[in-house]
Amino acid sequence: MLLLSKQHIQKILTIKDTITILESAFAEFANGNVDLPERAYIHSKENNGMTLIMPGYLKESHALGTKIVSVYNENKKYNLPSVIGTIILQNDKTGEPLAIMDGTLITAFRTGAVAGLAVKYLARQNAEVHTLFGTGGMATPHALAMNEVRNIKKLNVVSASSKESKIDFVNLLKEKINCEIVICENAEEAIKEADIITLITSAKEPVINGDWIKPGTHIHSAGAHAPDMREIDTATIIKSKCVCDSLPACQKEAGDFIIPIEEKKWSWNKMHGTLGQIITKEIPARENETEITIFKSVGLAIQDLSTANYVYKKAVELGIGTEFYL
Numbered sequence: 001m002l003l004l005s006k007q008h009i010q011k012i013l014t015i016k017d018t019i020t021i022l023e024s025a026f027a028e029f030a031n032g033n034v035d036l037p038e039r040a041y042i043h044s045k046e047n048n049g050m051t052l053i054m055p056g057y058l059k060e061s062h063a064l065g066t067k068i069v070s071v072y073n074e075n076k077k078y079n080l081p082s083v084i085g086t087i088i089l090q091n092d093k094t095g096e097p098l099a100i101m102d103g104t105l106i107t108a109f110r111t112g113a114v115a116g117l118a119v120k121y122l123a124r125q126n127a128e129v130h131t132l133f134g135t136g137g138m139a140t141p142h143a144l145a146m147n148e149v150r151n152i153k154k155l156n157v158v159s160a161s162s163k164e165s166k167i168d169f170v171n172l173l174k175e176k177i178n179c180e181i182v183i184c185e186n187a188e189e190a191i192k193e194a195d196i197i198t199l200i201t202s203a204k205e206p207v208i209n210g211d212w213i214k215p216g217t218h219i220h221s222a223g224a225h226a227p228d229m230r231e232i233d234t235a236t237i238i239k240s241k242c243v244c245d246s247l248p249a250c251q252k253e254a255g256d257f258i259i260p261i262e263e264k265k266w267s268w269n270k271m272h273g274t275l276g277q278i279i280t281k282e283i284p285a286r287e288n289e290t291e292i293t294i295f296k297s298v299g300l301a302i303q304d305l306s307t308a309n310y311v312y313k314k315a316v317e318l319g320i321g322t323e324f325y326l
Contacts, residue, residue, distance in 0.1 A: 030276025112141025210235025
């Protein structure tokens with residue numbers, strides 16, 4: 001069995017690779033060649049955290065395994081990331097464990113990469129201003145992914161973090177992407193300027209207002225992951241073409257949609273479809289320059305396992321990792 005650390009994975013995986021991997025994985029999902037059980041939750045309310053157990057099997061790719069990931073919002077005070085993951089990859093013919101690997105970096109990369117994948121299909125080709133809400137561990141991969149698929153000339157950063165944290169984030173990002181980066185204190189102004197809006201926050205109430213969104217904007221929401229949490233207001237949902245990663249998963253978890261339904265202002269039959277359906281051309285992507293598009297991602301095990309499968313094969317090919325036996 002192979003043990004792969006974050007440092008091992010950093011030698012193998014790029015955001016560009018991950019976007020390509022996920023494009024195939026979502027097509028496989030749309031074609032019905034995936035076994036994706038409902039994920040299980042273990043809540044630790046007293047610690048403001050939860051653990052998710054996410055199994056899955058991509059049959060064409062032969063990617064079988066499970067990710068265990070925790071989301072603890074107070075982890076910053078322990079000098080730990082809020083999201084910590086571990087992935088077990090198995091041989092799909094025998095069930096034998098092939099690898100245990102860091103899932104924290106893979107989670108960050110696949111979460112950012114699916115945003116880039118959605119932008120590839122749903123954002124305007126001439127989109128060049130990206131407004132990013134959030135400066136946590138998931139923020140950098142989102143910025144990198146957008147720059148892979150569009151010619152981003154300006155990045156607006158909006159965050160409730162301290163001034164020092166925002167400056168540190170921007171300085172780190174300047175080493176990775178070549179565009180103007182601005183820290184914005186006024187969310188409304190940052191949104192009104194944006195061609196692409198990324199929401200990767202822990203907000204329970206909307207951080208954007210439908211009146212601020214200009215025609216032709218694409219919105220990516222990946223922060224809210226519970227029925228009582230949302231980053232997008234009802235007005236924006238109503239006037240947008242809405243796309244999701246998985247309809248059953250969003251029906252259970254996506255407060256961005258669940259709350260407007262409870263308000264009796266929206267319904268599931270208004271969902272345009274899934275990202276996989278767009279990739280396989282079952283349904284159209286963006287159809288004009290003025291429609292507002294939303295991609296809601298609650299995160300799927302197929303993202304983790306397809307990426308982990310790629311990492312494992314590359315590690316074997318390159319002789320990276322530590323062999324061990326149980």
